[in-house]
Amino acid sequence: MTIKPTLQAGSQDGFIGREKLIAHSEEFRPRVVQVTNGVYVAIGYSASNVTLIAGRGGSIIVDTAANPVDAKAIVEAFGSHLVRPVKAIIYTHNHPDHTGGATVFAGDDSPGIYSHALLQSATPSMGRGQRDGGDAFGMHLPAEDFINAGTQLEYGRTTPHTRQGFLPPTNTFDGDEKPITIAGIALHLISTPGEADDNISVWLPEQKLLIAGDVLLKTFPNIAPLRGLPTRPVDQWITSLDKLLLLEPDFIVPGHMGVIENAAEARNALTAYRDAIKFVYEKTMEGIARGMTPEELVQQINLPEELAQHPYLQEFYGTVAWSIRGIYCQNAGWFDGNPTNIWPLPAKERAEKLVALSGGSAKMLENAEAALAGGEFQWAAEQADYLLDLEPGNRAAITVKMKALRELGERQMNATARNYYLSVANTLKARSLQDSDGLRHPA
Ligand SMILES: [Zn+2]
Known part of the structure; x- marks a missing residue:
């Protein structure tokens, strides 16, 4: 059996992963695409796509962008294609990047707001338990560290998260499928759980067009x-x-x-x-x-x-x-x-024994620095962790870990891993600078 590279997502090829991730940003170039007669999609103006379906005497909007600022830019980009009133807004799922700009599309039109019933009980999608400033979206990374967020150019970096533009659903359905007709357009709302439990796909049978949400x-x-x-x-x-x-x-x-x-x-x-x-x-x-x-x-x-x-x-x-x-x-x-x-063994006890086995803290630090210099970045980070398990304020170990995470992050093609590595690396850098100013870092 061949041993897989310890770093996933293309990292064994030096910086090829990063180059692919940079090229991937082209997917998020802002544009409005006419998909077929009367169906327009605004891509790249926000974290997610917004679809406009032109009906008889009004419009249908599927998904609403991340926030009111982005939604306004999309209304402007749709221009005369968007004929008011907006008769319906459909959420493909609850995630805030799809539901955050509804008020802007609704305006004074009081549209029906459609979703699966599960949307109302959905768990928060931003996640829990991010350590040491780790952030898969890279919301606080400086521009020079940031490439994209994997499925979107950026999320929450220029416009902070807010639920101010969200409108609660008024028309929900349970179960598998709900056929509806709005503004003369026949639509099927189909339950298609995947990235979200409440994800629905919107099927336009006459146009043979599928709006799939994040499935x-x-x-x-x-x-x-x-x-x-x-x-x-x-x-x-x-x-x-x-x-x-x-x-x-x-x-x-x-x-x-x-x-x-x-x-x-x-x-x-x-x-x-x-x-x-x-x-x-x-x-x-x-x-x-x-x-x-x-x-x-x-x-x-x-x-x-x-x-x-x-x-x-x-x-x-x-x-x-x-x-x-x-x-x-x-x-x-x-x-x-x-x-x-x-x-x-508890982490601290294991670290004590491994550090002793390697010849003591100074020796393990030397090993960790050698691993870093030799391109074994994962091994360098793991040894730094043993040292930090014993002594959380160990500046030399913090420095090794910070450098190792940076190297690992820069070799990723996975945006969420890159953003997480670099966010923590920057947090550790700030911590080591703080310590060098003579401020004690709390253990
Ligand atoms: Zn999404």
Whole structure:
């Protein structure tokens, strides 16, 4: 068995990952695209796409951007295509980047606000438990450190999060599907859980146009996000994509990035997305049944080459490795099956023993610095962690960790990992500067 690179997402090729992530920013170039007669999509003006459907005597808006500032820019970009009154607003799901600008589109029109009933009980999507200033969206990174946020150019960096532009749903549905007609347009609202439990797709049968929300995006899906959220409902995500394939759409408007404008490409993208999620899910479940550990599964499971190269499956947002860990936990719990790990040593006790074994703190620091110099950035960070477990204010160890995280971050093609590494690196840098000013850092 070949050992997988310890760094995922292309990092063994030096800075190729970063170059790919930079090129990926082109997806977020602001533009309004006419997809078919009477359907326009504003891409890149906000964290998510906004779709305008021109109906008889008024308009329908699907998703509303992240905030009122972005929503106003989109109203302006739609120009005369947006004919008032806005008769309906449809939320594909609860995430704030899709629901934050509704007031602007509603204006004085009092539109019906449509969503799945699950939207009202959705868990907050910004995540919990981000350590040492870690932030997958890179909201506080300086411009020189920031490239993009994986599915969007940026989120919350120029306009802070606010729920001020959100309007609560007035028309919700339960269950699988709800056909409606608004402004003479026949629509099917279809429950398609995936990135969000409440995700719906909007199907226009006459136009054969599918507005998919975040169930299909031009990146490997974020099945198990870094930002402290439960693993997404993977089995339901697969079922959702099966359902969408049966529609045989000619056009797909995803929740972020560019649209798909022909049936062959639509089928190809939906199929690849479904196959990739299914592959990772089934291989992980088979491994669990055979008693394999998450660590072993991460080493063994690779997408088949054709899927690994597919443009909709590049690891800009989610990764195969984190998905395996998430699916393992979701289905088999936290315990990896090795009895040594039933009651592992507390981190501090393990660190004491390992540091002693390596010849003491000074020796381990020397090893860590050598690892950093030799390009073994993960090993440098891990040794710095042992030193910090023993002495949280150890400035030399903080410096090693900060430099190692920066190197790791700069080699990522995954935006969320990059943003997280660099956010923590900057926090550690501030901490080490503070200490050098003679201020005591609280242990
Ligand atoms: Zn989204």
